[in-house]
Amino acid sequence: MLEFRLYMAQRLTALLMAPLVFGHIAVMIYAVQGGLSAAEILGRTQGSVFWFLFYGTFVFAVSIHASIGLRTILHEWSGLKGGLLNAVAALICAALLALGGRAVMAVTLL
Amino acid sequence: MRPERTHPLWLAYMLHRWSGIGLALFLPVHFWMLALAITDAAQFDAFIAITDLVIVKLAEFGLVFLLAVHMFGGLRLMALEWLPWSAPQKTLAAGAVGIAFFISGTFFLQAV
């Protein structure tokens, strides 16, 4: 059952991310036209609840999604399994959440 | 390469997997870069400056390409799994790669 739950979680987070990725790519294409700078990015995003939710959701989804994906790959390609496998996957998820959370905070909250 | 692997659907699967891995490797770097934006804006700008280098442009192109490929690959999979199948999946796979290329290509052209 665990794998089935992970499967569903992976699919649902993927569905969630799809529009976010589209949005992100659109922003990127728009942004690079003027050349990137920290100020520019921050100017657009800081203090915006919208962008906080936008990137926050993405980070949340991607952490779950990618850690499940890497869990599968680790199992299939390195033979890791059982508690160790789950621990590693949880660790990856936590690391992504932490890194991503920090980035989102940095970009949107100050 | 073993012959039993070289067919379109298998290649689509591999592409999806490697693009996923690529993304998973890129993501922490990307997050770290963003975080830098507030802790040390100057360093970030120095970093961003090198995006003018062709090689970095290529890397960026690659990343967006990965994202696009992976996303469309993933959507293809979900369509295949959850929507009553009928359409030849090979076309779907090829279409996904094609669209991905188109989007990332646009991005790349805009950037240079």
Next chain:
Amino acid sequence: MDQKDNTLKVTVSRGTSGEQFEQEFEVPAYENQTVLDVVSWIQQNSDPTLSYRFACRVGMCGSCAMMVNGEPRWTCRTHVKKVVRKNTLSIAPLRNLPVVKDLAADMTPFFDKWVDAEGYHHPTRTRHDPMQEVTPNDEERNRANAGIECINCAVCYAACDTVANNDAYLGPAALQRAWTLYNDQKNENGQAILDAVSRDGGCHSCHSMGSCSLYCPNELDPMSAIAGLKRETAKNLFRRRR
């Protein structure tokens, strides 16, 4: 044809799991010759100790599958002409299964998984009841019919990389059987099937790489059957929540 064209150079995998090695044989080429004939020729004329398995010799029993030039095939129905490359052939036991000896694979895990997937009929009637009337071409029946002619040859099982990398994975044939039964109006207990294929190693482990459907000698489509299971299990999840 010169003399060289009249012989095949055949590399055969010998030994048991863990202790395999390759051996070369020269086999006379004939007009109507299957890969099984090549293997038989070696055993009957050249090396009497060569082990392999076959029964029906016409593609019905599914016991003769081997890896031919790296691809899984039913050997009794594979014409040499179709697979030979520059007069050479390489033949090995079916992938993803333990090897009993030489070219004979141990199919036990394959059938254990077949049963684990609830791949057997769960009756709703007894021999004393009339037979169920079944409209032959309605949609549900067509879905059940799609996979019914599987001969359990394990060619798909050998073709699948997920099977190779994930011991617990039930594999395409067992899952296709489960899907066939799930769609069979005569079969009770669809829930038991969905539960069985939702366990770890069930249908959700499949990555839709499609090698199963590509190699199935009977042109069946386990990939789509598995997709059907994924769809039904997902739907069922929401159904049960309600």
Next chain:
Amino acid sequence: MVSGSEIERHDTDILILGTGGAGLFAALHAQQSAPEGTRITIAVKGLIGKCGCTRMVQGGYNVALGGGDTVERHFMDTINGGKWLPNQDMAWRLCKEAVVRIHELENEIGCFFDRNEDGTLHQKAFAGQTADRTVHKGDLTGIEIINRLMEQVLARPVEKLEEHRAIGLIPSRDGAAISGVLMIDMRSGKFRFVRAKTVLMATGGGPTMYKYHTPSGDKTMDGLAMALRAGLPLRDMEMVQFHPTGLLAGEHTRMTGTVLEEGLRGAGGQLVNHAGNRFMFDYDDKGERATRDVVSRGIFAEMRKNNDPTQEGVFISMGHLGPDNVRKKFKGMVKRCEDCGFDLAAGKVEVVPTAHYFMGGVVVDVDTRTSLEGLYVAGEDAGGAHGSNRLGGNGVANSTVYGGIAGDIMGADIRNMASLREPDETVLASEISRAVHPFSREPGLVLPLRKELQEAMWEDVGVMRTATGMNRGLAKIADISDRLMETGVSGDNLAFNLTWHDWLNLRSLCDVSQVIAQAGMARENSRGAHYREDFPDAGDMADSYFTQARQTGDGVEVTREPVQFTIVKPGETILPKDEPETLVAAE
């Protein structure tokens, strides 16, 4: 020599040999009828359900299910088809019980047979039948039946001994009953003696001693050879059914002999000789649509006329029916031929008559019991139900019906069998020394001898027979048999040693071939599958006899036994007076 200590010994309660329709049904029924805790073991030469001929059944399963058809009509067809030689009680039970068995297959085992548009079962008529009676799943009926049975057995707590070859039926010390069965665990090459209170032999006969034959490669008459050695009487041993259209693809391929479906002729397929002419109308008014035995003889005669050595058989040609049409209607057959390099849809494919089914077998009663207590025989190994000819569709009905009965009976009988029986160790030892005999000789090639036997049987004890021919055949068999005993097999590695098994296969085939020829000599008339050019008449039906062979000392003795007309006498019928002769619409 292998000493007794190297045998692994193993006990069970009910032992079943073979996993065709008979063996698998027996396992299921034994489980239903035996007392709680009964150990059931199924041992088979190949993998469970993946060997034997039931899986190869194409056309279907005969059963009278109403719509005008009755068990009585099925029975009369069976008796007429068998030319009054069948054991009538067995034939009756076959027809009657088939009705239950087909319901069991559909409802409990999960088979799905083809339906009519209205959802009811589809039935068609095979040659020799007077009603649309044959239930089928496309033209791959056997796969459906065996796969479903196999799943049921795999899912149950039955002990499974796969790739275990039975080599000897071992009697108890006093010789009054069976003690168990000696086997070779083929994967390791070790001997295993399995004791059981009851043993079902369902190893499926299989006339593979003919140059052209259809059965699965694992079938080599082991069961009948074992029964012969155990002193059991065998009946109708001259009755070998030939299918008229076996694929002819050359000597070096195992495809040769495999069957091209009967339906091809039914649909209008034409047989043409090497000169390109149709010939079947020279032999029978029905032309290509005549019964199997008639067409087989027609082809055989035509082959004899031809003296072009490059062309052995005749040709079946379908092209005139429209290649696309043929491709659609006979998809499986067309693809099979195509995989082998032949174009059935548009071109012509070379065919020969091919040995298909063995009507002869162990003498049993209607409950599958034999004269040896504890030993039961069902399926193609048992003689009697078909007489001189088996109707298409009666084979799988026979194996499933009697396999189920055997399971029920064993489950019941076992309640009166308190304990396992000690084996006669001398028989055990002699069976082992028989099996290891080839290790004591210089290794040689077994295949050429098998080919010689197949050639001899085809030429001299085949589709058309004479006393001179069969005597010549007997001499050849004896010679081949002797040379086999001087042909060794290297005993270095016995694990999965196919060459050793080839040797044992040929041993069984030689033994039974001899009986076939002797029984053929004993029948001085022509009935069904047995055709004597020197005695072409069928003989008086009322005086019908069947042959019974039995090993006595070193030889085999064949006697003639009168057929008991327990249900219906020749010239009479059990059908009501005003019943039409046939219910099948004329084409």
